[in-house]
Amino acid sequence: MTYEIALLPGDGIGVEVVDATLPLLEAAADRHGFSVETTRYGWGSERYLEEGSMMPDDAIETLEPYDAILLGAVGHPDIPDHLTLRGMMLPIRKAFDQQVCKRPSVLFEGVESPLRGYEGGDIDFVVYRENTEGEYADIGGHEHRGYGHEVAVQTAIYTRAGTEAIVRAAFEEATERDGHLTNVTKSNAQAYGMVFWDQVVEEVAEEYPEVEVDRLLVDAASMDLVRRPDEFDVIVASNLFGDILTDIGAIVSGSMGLAPSANINVEGHSPSMFEPVHGSAPDITGQGVANPLATVLSVSMLYDHLGEEAAAADLWDAVAEQLADGDAPRTPDLGGESGTTAVVDDLRSRL
Amino acid sequence: MTYEIALLPGDGIGVEVVDATLPLLEAAADRHGFSVETTRYGWGSERYLEEGSMMPDDAIETLEPYDAILLGAVGHPDIPDHLTLRGMMLPIRKAFDQQVCKRPSVLFEGVESPLRGYEGGDIDFVVYRENTEGEYADIGGHEHRGYGHEVAVQTAIYTRAGTEAIVRAAFEEATERDGHLTNVTKSNAQAYGMVFWDQVVEEVAEEYPEVEVDRLLVDAASMDLVRRPDEFDVIVASNLFGDILTDIGAIVSGSMGLAPSANINVEGHSPSMFEPVHGSAPDITGQGVANPLATVLSVSMLYDHLGEEAAAADLWDAVAEQLADGDAPRTPDLGGESGTTAVVDDLRSRL
Ligand SMILES: CC(C)[C@H](C(=O)O)[C@@H](O)C(=O)O
Ligand SMILES: CC(C)[C@H](C(=O)O)[C@@H](O)C(=O)O
Numbered sequence: 035m036t037y038e039i040a041l042l043p044g045d046g047i048g049v050e051v052v053d054a055t056l057p058l059l060e061a062a063a064d065r066h067g068f069s070v071e072t073t074r075y076g077w078g079s080e081r082y083l084e085e086g087s088m089m090p091d092d093a094i095e096t097l098e099p100y101d102a103i104l105l106g107a108v109g110h111p112d113i114p115d116h117l118t119l120r121g122m123m124l125p126i127r128k129a130f131d132q133q134v135c136k137r138p139s140v141l142f143e144g145v146e147s148p149l150r151g152y153e154g155g156d157i158d159f160v161v162y163r164e165n166t167e168g169e170y171a172d173i174g175g176h177e178h179r180g181y182g183h184e185v186a187v188q189t190a191i192y193t194r195a196g197t198e199a200i201v202r203a204a205f206e207e208a209t210e211r212d213g214h215l216t217n218v219t220k221s222n223a224q225a226y227g228m229v230f231w232d233q234v235v236e237e238v239a240e241e242y243p244e245v246e247v248d249r250l251l252v253d254a255a256s257m258d259l260v261r262r263p264d265e266f267d268v269i270v271a272s273n274l275f276g277d278i279l280t281d282i283g284a285i286v287s288g289s290m291g292l293a294p295s296a297n298i299n300v301e302g303h304s305p306s307m308f309e310p311v312h313g314s315a316p317d318i319t320g321q322g323v324a325n326p327l328a329t330v331l332s333v334s335m336l337y338d339h340l341g342e343e344a345a346a347a348d349l350w351d352a353v354a355e356q357l358a359d360g361d362a363p364r365t366p367d368l369g370g371e372s373g374t375t376a377v378v379d380d381l382r383s384r385l
Numbered sequence: 386m387t388y389e390i391a392l393l394p395g396d397g398i399g400v401e402v403v404d405a406t407l408p409l410l411e412a413a414a415d416r417h418g419f420s421v422e423t424t425r426y427g428w429g430s431e432r433y434l435e436e437g438s439m440m441p442d443d444a445i446e447t448l449e450p451y452d453a454i455l456l457g458a459v460g461h462p463d464i465p466d467h468l469t470l471r472g473m474m475l476p477i478r479k480a481f482d483q484q485v486c487k488r489p490s491v492l493f494e495g496v497e498s499p500l501r502g503y504e505g506g507d508i509d510f511v512v513y514r515e516n517t518e519g520e521y522a523d524i525g526g527h528e529h530r531g532y533g534h535e536v537a538v539q540t541a542i543y544t545r546a547g548t549e550a551i552v553r554a555a556f557e558e559a560t561e562r563d564g565h566l567t568n569v570t571k572s573n574a575q576a577y578g579m580v581f582w583d584q585v586v587e588e589v590a591e592e593y594p595e596v597e598v599d600r601l602l603v604d605a606a607s608m609d610l611v612r613r614p615d616e617f618d619v620i621v622a623s624n625l626f627g628d629i630l631t632d633i634g635a636i637v638s639g640s641m642g643l644a645p646s647a648n649i650n651v652e653g654h655s656p657s658m659f660e661p662v663h664g665s666a667p668d669i670t671g672q673g674v675a676n677p678l679a680t681v682l683s684v685s686m687l688y689d690h691l692g693e694e695a696a697a698a699d700l701w702d703a704v705a706e707q708l709a710d711g712d713a714p715r716t717p718d719l720g721g722e723s724g725t726t727a728v729v730d731d732l733r734s735r736l
Contacts, residue, residue: 115573148611150501174577184545188578194535222466226525227539253632260499260611260636278629281604285611
């Protein structure tokens with residue numbers, strides 16, 4: 035079996051962590067009797083600065099045949115974020131209908147949480163974030179520029195298809211975990227989109243009587259991820275709310291450098307995309323100290339998605355083992371002094 | 386000088402904390418040579434259950450002549466939140482054009498933060514939240530109910546007037562504090578509303594060259610309030626983002642029971658409203674253990690707004706002193722075993 039994987043390292047430390055992770059990706063495949071062919075596309079902000087666009091016009095057609103995509107990070111200090119993101123990451127999520135964004139938050143043994151009283155092993159939840167519509171819909175406008183009656187409009191869209199896809203995926207995950215789903219909305223203040231969302235959750239809940247469903251408002255949920263993160267199992271939320279909650283989840287679990295994610299095309303007709311949650315981090319680019327672990331965990335999720343559970347588990351376990359080992363190399367974001375390569379070499383020896 | 390203050394205790398512990406705070410409100414006025422006439426309106430969810438509406442039809446006309454409004458909390462377990470809030474709190478904010486919501490986050494001496502390494506005195510920032518439009522605009526709809534092509538739409542509106550009002554208020558505050566403003570948006574994914582907001586911030590910034598302005602995306606800001614809350618001074622954000630950030634601010638500062646807020650009519654033609662950030666807390670209602678401190682601090686903000694700075698400072702200092710005193714009574718949310726009355730009595734003795 036050979037999988038074709040498109041690599042989109044992107045910008046800044048995105049390039050560093052993707053390149054560093056490749057040997058592990060191959061080693062895990064070797065050990066489990068399958069092979070991987072990777073093709074690297076150097077799209078991103080450098081291209082934008084030279085040619086005026088992040089990706090070529092046929093980027094989506096080019097990526098379509100792949101079994102999966104591994105993305106590094108996108109973002110450049112000289113280009114407004116809405117141009118870089120809307121030029122690369124967001125169009126891929128949409129073009130391949132990657133409706134489900136899955137982001138685990140795990141406080142690994144050996145990692146310190148910024149929260150008092152939480153030790154490795156205490157936090158383990160997963161956020162299912164709607165990924166192609168909601169508050170990120172590209173709908174809106176801006177009128178009367180510069181006048182007193184100037185107004186800008188930003189419209190969120192919640193379709194039944196999009197909402198059901200994410201809600202159903204979250205319920206499925208809950209049946210495989212502890213059977214506890216938290217639905218996060220802001221229905222008290224957003225009586226159209228969010229009230230509809232709650233209705234879909236109630237409908238789908240009837241198909242999963244074994245799953246216990248809680249409701250939280252996004253403000254209370256943001257607070258509760260700080261107050262009692264150990265009590266969450268599966269969280270389901272809209273695009274924007276999932277974005278916020280997963281960043282809080284990442285920090286209470288110790289570091290943004292440990293947060294992986296999967297952008298999943300549920301129907302399987304187009305490739306899914308895997309990426310660390312962190313950004314391009316221009317401040318540390320080029321120093322060789324970027325934490326590669328979120329990317330390694332993202333590759334684990336990629337293999338899991340392709341059905342290569344054993345290879346996925348190997349990579350995940352190697353990361354967990356390394357973090358639990360007080361003598362293993364660590365990057366500065368985790369309080370260590372090692373570089374990217376030392377961390378990857380150590381992981382390789384654990385595979 | 387006599388001020389007329391409308392009391393809207395509302396629901397649940399809202400009633401308990403407002404009633405408990407009245408003696409302090411009067412004592413502070415007495416000491417500083419002004420007087421206060423309060424009128425109590427029993428509007429809220431009980432009324433909704435009996436008469437079908439949270440407030441009478443002429444509620445806004447009734448409140449209009451007051452110098453200020455003190456609100457407790459709104460919310461009832463038997464009524465969907467969007468009905469209670471849209472029946473009372475949100476219409477008041479809008480009818481009186483309370484465009485500026487000011488919410489301080491202070492980790493007082495003697496209060497434990499859930500964050501490792503943070504001690505009393507380490508956290509002290511204030512969020513300026515846009516309060517009458519943005520993502521809470523009552524604009525949207527829901528079509529094709531029950532069909533596969535069902536869709537719900539929720540539209541956010543950012544006017545120049547609303548955006549300038551909050552941004553300018555935040556810059557003013559920054560000039561009176563440490564001169565550091567953090568502008569929180571999500572411009573990389575919301576290219577209409579949030580990009581407009583950023584433009585207004587850039588324009589207004591030119592009038593305040595002495596204020597240093599940072600930009601953060603809301604996901605990063607949510608994370609940073611956990612990672613480095615001590616580095617913030619003034620934060621300015623939209624209605625929804627301010628809502629989320631102030632809840633995170635409340636928890637990192639120790640307890641939702643300590644978070645006050647002001648909803649300010651900037652032009653002064655209509656009353657401003659002051660309220661604790663916490664909700665009606667049906668789970669502890671009737672037990673006499675609700676923490677009154679957020680309400681006392683809200684009364685302090687009310688007096689400050691009316692120009693009674695000395696009375697405002699007295700109330701604020703009494704709370705700070707009580708919290709710093711390890712032998713003073715505390716409610717259970719702060720790890721104590723005292724009730725609402727004991728806390729208020731102790732405060733009274735400190736005035
Ligand atoms: C960069 C940004 C558009 C993106 C998002 O909000 O989706 C990022 O924050 C993420 O969480 O993947
Ligand atoms: C109850 C709710 C509508 C309200 C809001 O979001 O404004 C509350 O969360 C607050 O922060 O005052």
